[in-house]
Amino acid sequence: MNKFWIVTNQIYRKNLKSGSWLSLVLLPLILLALVIGIVWYTNQHNEPAQVAVVTDNPAIAQVLKKANDADVHYQYLTAGQAEKKLKNEKITGVLTIKTQPTISAKYVELANAETNVDLSKLRSTLTGLKVNQTAAQLKLTSAQLQALTTPAQVQKKTVSFEKGKQVAKSNATSVINYTFATALTIFIMLIVTIYGQMLAQEIATEKGSRIMEILLSSVSATTQFFAKLTAILLLLITQLAIYVIAGALSWGWLKQQAFVKNFLPSIDFSVLWSATSVISVLFFIIGTMTFAVLAALLGSVVANQEQVNTAVMPISLLAMAGYLLSFMAQTGDSTLIKVFSYIPFINIELMPVRLALQHTTLAAACVSLAIAIVFLLGFTFLTVNVYRTNVLVYSEAGILKAIRQSFRIWQAERKR
Numbered sequence: 001m002n003k004f005w006i007v008t009n010q011i012y013r014k015n016l017k018s019g020s021w022l023s024l025v026l027l028p029l030i031l032l033a034l035v036i037g038i039v040w041y042t043n044q045h046n047e048p049a050q051v052a053v054v055t056d057n058p059a060i061a062q063v064l065k066k067a068n069d070a071d072v073h074y075q076y077l078t079a080g081q082a083e084k085k086l087k088n089e090k091i092t093g094v095l096t097i098k099t100q101p102t103i104s105a106k107y108v109e110l111a112n113a114e115t116n117v118d119l120s121k122l123r124s125t126l127t128g129l130k131v132n133q134t135a136a137q138l139k140l141t142s143a144q145l146q147a148l149t150t151p152a153q154v155q156k157k158t159v160s161f162e163k164g165k166q167v168a169k170s171n172a173t174s175v176i177n178y179t180f181a182t183a184l185t186i187f188i189m190l191i192v193t194i195y196g197q198m199l200a201q202e203i204a205t206e207k208g209s210r211i212m213e214i215l216l217s218s219v220s221a222t223t224q225f226f227a228k229l230t231a232i233l234l235l236l237i238t239q240l241a242i243y244v245i246a247g248a249l250s251w252g253w254l255k256q257q258a259f260v261k262n263f264l265p266s267i268d269f270s271v272l273w274s275a276t277s278v279i280s281v282l283f284f285i286i287g288t289m290t291f292a293v294l295a296a297l298l299g300s301v302v303a304n305q306e307q308v309n310t311a312v313m314p315i316s317l318l319a320m321a322g323y324l325l326s327f328m329a330q331t332g333d334s335t336l337i338k339v340f341s342y343i344p345f346i347n348i349e350l351m352p353v354r355l356a357l358q359h360t361t362l363a364a365a366c367v368s369l370a371i372a373i374v375f376l377l378g379f380t381f382l383t384v385n386v387y388r389t390n391v392l393v394y395s396e397a398g399i400l401k402a403i404r405q406s407f408r409i410w411q412a413e414r415k416r
Helices: 002-016 019-044 058-066 079-087 119-137 142-149 171-208 212-216 221-254 269-273 275-301 305-311 313-328 335-340 347-356 362-390 399-415
Strands: 049-055 072-076 093-098 104-109 158-162 165-169
Touching: 002 171, 002 221, 019 171, 019 221, 049 058, 049 079, 058 072, 058 119, 079 093, 104 119, 119 142, 171 221, 171 275, 171 305, 171 313, 171 347, 221 275, 221 362, 275 305, 275 313, 275 347, 275 362, 305 313, 313 335, 313 347, 335 347, 347 362
Parallel strands: 049 072, 049 093
Antiparallel strands: 093 104, 158 165
């Protein structure tokens, strides 16, 4: 056990100080900080559009001024004043309103205006004024006007069918679960691709430098195998811990910003602790370990570092397949999607999305997770034996031939 932790610590510390791992960890944080900084700067310096209102009815101008908000400010001016300010670029545009025979308007805006006016919001405000004018001409009472302008009520209810029974679902829960599962799918694809290549590169480096013969004289191949896996998983845990700490430190500032406050009330963060989220995290853990074992297998069959990129191609293809199928699942739950959601390597990305979309049940997701766990155990047992027999085999015949040769050597040793 002491040798195991010595190898684990050596590999962990070496990669922890490497520029590739540091860039992998810091680059997302830097990009996210830049995006947040741009959004914050834009909100801090986003001044409302200044619109001059020219009308023969001052009461309309007063109604518009009451509609001032963070996006647009109205000011009542004469035609001459408005034209002068527009020429000097002191205002964004001029809104000319005529009240006879009915309310109509014309809006003129600077071509180089820093802030554009939302015409749909402006049209909605003027439509309300026109409705009031028409109601006064028709001598409608306030009650009649309210009855006429009250929109139709439409209630939306999200349901799913579990064991043949209709079960109501929360709309907000569905959206957050889906967002969480989709983000986790993208994260899985990136993590398994990057860390898989890192593990394969680690093994290939040792084989290419012929240092493996020296290592095997003091540490068994099995111990090295699990030590490398553990070191890579510790690096992943370290990366996640850095993200959690960075998120916790920045959240105190973020939640005070206006661009975050606007949508916080509509989010129920308690759903992040739902069964769907827990299952998704378990798929992430099992999936990462499965791909790491595959990376170790592929790394052990290469003869030198030049073959690593070719050897890890199956990892990228499997990760991309699960990613694409998870997006196909958004458009419909076809038989193909259902079948692949139980196939190892693919199910770790596909099943969480299907569960979040409520295309499947929690019981089905648990079955898929159980299949993934059983496959991981069997695949690890197979890979350890192939790794043990193949770690000193240097084949230049190609990846596929090297894998077949490894299995023949392993089968021959089992018959002894």
